Amino acid sequence: MPAANRIIPPQYSVDHPLYQATCRFALEPSVTGLLDMATAAGWDEEQIALAVITLVSMHIDPIQHN
Numbered sequence: 001m002p003a004a005n006r007i008i009p010p011q012y013s014v015d016h017p018l019y020q021a022t023c024r025f026a027l028e029p030s031v032t033g034l035l036d037m038a039t040a041a042g043w044d045e046e047q048i049a050l051a052v053i054t055l056v057s058m059h060i061d062p063i064q065h066n
Contacts, residue, residue: 007026007027007030008025008026009026010022010023010026031052034052035048035049035052
């Protein structure tokens, strides 16, 4: 797989203060690409955002985050 199509791995432990920022940095190109593809396919931007939020929220364990 070409490097341009990969998500970089974590550089810090999950409890490190920069972990979340580097995670966002790693995911941003892929998320932006997904949003761009959905928009190009004709989907409404607000509805795309709501759909992504819904899908992501399904992957969060509520017990773990309380």
